[in-house]
Amino acid sequence: MSESGHELPRFADSVRWQSINVGAQVVLQLVFVWALARLLTPADFGVMSIALVVVGFVEIFAQIGIGPSIVQKRSLHPNDLRTAGLFSVGLGACFYGALHVAAPAIGAWYSEPLLTHVLRIIALSFILGGIAVVPRSFLVRQMAFKRLFIGAMAGMLVGNYAVGLTLGWLGWGVWAYVGALLVQNLVLGLTYWSFTWQASRGGRWNGQALRTMLGYGGRSTLYNFATYAASKVDTLIVGRVASQAPGGWTATGYYDRAVSLMGLPITLLGKLSDSVLFSGMSKMQDDQAALQQTVSRATQYLAFAVIPGALWMWGNAEDLTILYLGEAFSGAAPIAAVLFLGVPFRSLTKVGDAVVRARDELWRGLVWKVVFFAGVAVAAGQGMRADGGVYAVAWGVLAATAVQFAGMTWLVGRTCAMPRNWWRTVLPGLLAGAVFVAATWAGQTAFSSLDGWTGRAIRLAATGGLGCGATLAILRFAPALLAGAHPDWLAPVRRRLFNR
Numbered sequence: 001m002s003e004s005g006h007e008l009p010r011f012a013d014s015v016r017w018q019s020i021n022v023g024a025q026v027v028l029q030l031v032f033v034w035a036l037a038r039l040l041t042p043a044d045f046g047v048m049s050i051a052l053v054v055v056g057f058v059e060i061f062a063q064i065g066i067g068p069s070i071v072q073k074r075s076l077h078p079n080d081l082r083t084a085g086l087f088s089v090g091l092g093a094c095f096y097g098a099l100h101v102a103a104p105a106i107g108a109w110y111s112e113p114l115l116t117h118v119l120r121i122i123a124l125s126f127i128l129g130g131i132a133v134v135p136r137s138f139l140v141r142q143m144a145f146k147r148l149f150i151g152a153m154a155g156m157l158v159g160n161y162a163v164g165l166t167l168g169w170l171g172w173g174v175w176a177y178v179g180a181l182l183v184q185n186l187v188l189g190l191t192y193w194s195f196t197w198q199a200s201r202g203g204r205w206n207g208q209a210l211r212t213m214l215g216y217g218g219r220s221t222l223y224n225f226a227t228y229a230a231s232k233v234d235t236l237i238v239g240r241v242a243s244q245a246p247g248g249w250t251a252t253g254y255y256d257r258a259v260s261l262m263g264l265p266i267t268l269l270g271k272l273s274d275s276v277l278f279s280g281m282s283k284m285q286d287d288q289a290a291l292q293q294t295v296s297r298a299t300q301y302l303a304f305a306v307i308p309g310a311l312w313m314w315g316n317a318e319d320l321t322i323l324y325l326g327e328a329f330s331g332a333a334p335i336a337a338v339l340f341l342g343v344p345f346r347s348l349t350k351v352g353d354a355v356v357r358a359r360d361e362l363w364r365g366l367v368w369k370v371v372f373f374a375g376v377a378v379a380a381g382q383g384m385r386a387d388g389g390v391y392a393v394a395w396g397v398l399a400a401t402a403v404q405f406a407g408m409t410w411l412v413g414r415t416c417a418m419p420r421n422w423w424r425t426v427l428p429g430l431l432a433g434a435v436f437v438a439a440t441w442a443g444q445t446a447f448s449s450l451d452g453w454t455g456r457a458i459r460l461a462a463t464g465g466l467g468c469g470a471t472l473a474i475l476r477f478a479p480a481l482l483a484g485a486h487p488d489w490l491a492p493v494r495r496r497l498f499n500r
Helices: 003-036 042-063 066-072 078-109 113-122 125-141 145-169 174-200 207-242 248-283 288-315 317-325 327-340 343-358 362-385 390-415 420-446 452-477 487-498
Strands: none
Touching: 003 145, 003 174, 003 248, 003 317, 042 078, 042 113, 042 125, 042 174, 042 207, 042 248, 066 078, 066 125, 066 207, 066 248, 066 343, 078 113, 078 125, 078 207, 113 174, 125 145, 125 174, 145 174, 207 248, 207 343, 207 362, 207 390, 248 288, 248 317, 248 327, 248 343, 248 390, 288 317, 288 327, 288 343, 288 420, 288 452, 288 487, 317 327, 317 452, 327 390, 343 362, 343 390, 362 390, 420 452, 452 487
């Protein structure tokens, strides 16, 4: 049996554990941000949003694709791990120094002295990230997602909850967010190394191993940079233009929180793609049939999970935003409503990202990432000059997202030689999405007169309950409508739900 054949039985277990991991992280992050939004101001979030974007850009180069190289490499030796670990920590220290020097210029560009100090402290995350990247990537390669779950939970509970919320309650403002991030990264690095240190025992520095990893890593870095840049350039432009006007940091905070709400499901699915799908597809990269099957099924399952949820969030954007962030962030609601419509496009693109990275089609994928980046940059620049401001930016970003999805879908079809009826994988998701749109309209109409926190909670419960109930009714009495390209998924679900 091929290596991919041996790995396929582990794939479902990996998906299960990483789903638990990511789901728990999302829930804990939701609660953390909900609490922090009541301790910090929108302006605090505005400053932190720019700091995180800048650090995120630099961090891509501070790791230069070492992590993906470890996951994708066909064979791995202790020398590879030792070399990658030493190189990552050293490179992280270099980039820490570089950002420490550059921070005053960035703060001056945004006319915000506080941003300089925040950047200089948060740059320590480059060193902490250099410590964590190799052991985490090795755990992903081994599909040891239970251990990744333990590390993630330890980091979030200690960093976000014990440190972040305590500092926020004590009135530290933006520094509460900074402290939470740094402590979380420190705990992650120490936990991951405790699980993997034996793997690199006996390994030595190997220049040839480093050159091999940097070959793929360099391509991966450019691809990741383009992906990240396209997802953040709108925030940078919004922050720059808005900061020149009175109350600009508040507008930036609104936009940042709307993007954050949109990004929650994408983050969840992105982490699944970056770990389970990427790792699994890397192991089956030479087995075309297995790869086609994995891509097709992943697309169908993601579409069924994401499209209904995204349309439900779109229809309930105001209630979700105010319940989650509070009345102070009500200005983010119309922006979030538009961005929610892009969630299915961005989420399904994650399947394409995994394929491109596993099959090393990074140069072709980079073309579409550059197109996406250009579209978002133009949308942000023109939107901020239009009367609609950040609301107009959101519509432009949505259009660029749809173009990226179309391009990546074409690339996946070409790379994996997908059959022509591949489009049927999204049919169950589209049907369920239509059901949730109708349910949202009915629930919002029936309970529109209710005010306050209770009224919003009732509307969310009603619209969600109606949507889930109607979808379950279709699954029970007309399952053929939800068959899609892989009807065999229906049988185990119906047995578990209806004993049929």
